[in-house]
Amino acid sequence: MSSPRRRLLWLLYALPVGIFFATLLMGRYGGGVGDALRALFSTDTSDVLHSLILRVRLPRALAALLVGANLAASGAVLQGLFRNPLVDARILGVSSGAAFGASLAILLSGSALAVQTGAFAFALLAMACVLAIGWRMGAAPLVLLLVGIAVSALFDSLLGLVKVVADPLSKLPSITYWLLGGLSGASWSTLAPLAALSVLGLGFLVLVRWRLNLLTLGDDEAASLGVRVRPLRAAMVVAASVLIAASVSQAGMIGWIGLVVPHVARAWVGPDHARLLPASAALGAAILLALDTVARTALPSEIPLGILTGLLGVPAFLFLLVGYLRARGAAR
């Protein structure tokens, strides 16, 4: 069972840590890595670069790690849970709910706290709608998917309504930019709720990751092995949704991480969720942190993170697809 890739597992977990320390030394301000290293260990509290690294770069890097880990891990869980490789955060209505909630908060208030709270609240509301309706219909994976699509469409319409009534001078640019995704608003105060929810959600999923393997066998098989299928599936959906909601409310709409990263991780460590879940989290954290570093350093203005994840995610997805089709062709 020890393929050469498995032996490189340490690299997978070292990757986010290495990028984390590198990114703290990179930014628009200051004279480069040397300056940043000196500033980081400076005891001079009036040093602008020193406080910049601690107040701006550090919380933002941590937020990128958490958002990447959350999106990728919840993507892996949802793909297993629904036995469908095309599932990601969008499928449960959570993203659409968050988008509507954030836009509504921008329209009515605009404060960072209101936006984060609005996004989170409506993300969970969307999830609650999906679960409540889906539960009555038996909570089969396909039912939940279809209800999720319907609830997404509903919140997409409401989002459209908010955009129509938003002031094009002041509100609409904020909504548009938020929808493109980005971490420029990350700070210690926005990081706290994200960190707390991430620890809870990821902790729960890591604890139950063995049982996820049973659920992927199918409902009847899982039940015959003593799993209470419906409550377990609901609990996992809630945990994944909380992770997505916490991430989206911090970072806006960031696609492709939840869809593609679990596939890359699966190619690396295999389909066993005991390994796949932490591997997806580590890889998602590393990739999103690397992309966010590009987003905040490449140009004077921020590059929306959702654009970068799309630019990287789409070719990666197609590459994986070609590989999969070749492998299947060879097997025939």
Add this chain to the structure above:
Amino acid sequence: MKKGLRVVVVIALVAGLAAAACASDAVTIVDSAGRAVVVPQPVERIASAYGIGTYYVYALGAGNRLVAAWYVGVKSLGQAPASLRAMEPRLDELFSVGDPNVEELAARGADLVVADAAKHAAFAAQMQGIGVPTLLLAPETTQGVVDTTLALGAALGEEAAGRAAQFVSDFWRVFAASEAATRDVPSGERPRVLFVGSSSLQVASGAMYQTQLIEAAGGVSVSEDLVGGWNTVNLEQILVWNPDVVIIPPYGNVTVADLMTSADWQSVRAVQTRRVVRMPRVFAPMDTPLPESLLGVMWLSSVLYPERETFDVRAEAAAFYGTYYGYALSQAEADSFLVP
């Protein structure tokens, strides 16, 4: 052959005379979209579906001819500034919002429609289709403000055309005076200005009207190299720019106190020297390409060069609103133009 030519000449003459007879009560206006629009005179019922254009209609003395109007930045009657309500007693009747409806404007009997070149091309074609002349406007630059004023003035009749000419001369007078007052300042010593948007990390691009106003007032926009509309930047970039002055527009959520007390902004020169100011507002935001932007230049000039006293902004504002809007500024409104 010769006879045929003579017939053609006669026909052309008759046609020309007929056209001239018709044209005596119609003017042809070339709008911002480059369309030649024939506007029968006199124009008596104006619908302004363009929130920026509405303020030109008022400035040209044609506010009493409005039958429907959109107001930039005002998405509901509740948001309308008290000053606007005082200037326009018919606000409840005129106020419109959202996408303009062809049938509604036709029902109100509009004989001229003012629309937004950026998004109303199809709507304008429909209005023209039912015989209502529609001007597409896009004043995005100082020259655009002048062109728009003159075009609308020509469409709205002789008196409006006179007011348009007066406004244009006022407008260029202010630009010339502001430029003359700061001509001696080398480009390296001009105040470096950051114009933020509805959040403190949104900044104006070089293509935006705000940048033109800053330059006209003798400043340099730190974000002039950015393209597009509002750009989102991060705090590091603002520290790299380290602006001398930060201007906050009269819309959005940013307040002077927010920036002055924010721990993140303490290293920014403008915060350290307490040169963070919010634009005053009477009707529309002065950083928008409409008549009030003339005051925007004067106000910015007094913010950037307080010691030069190029303009008596308070008196200029009172005169401007009296002349163009028939509106007497209150004491508090006049004082809002004074730089703290």
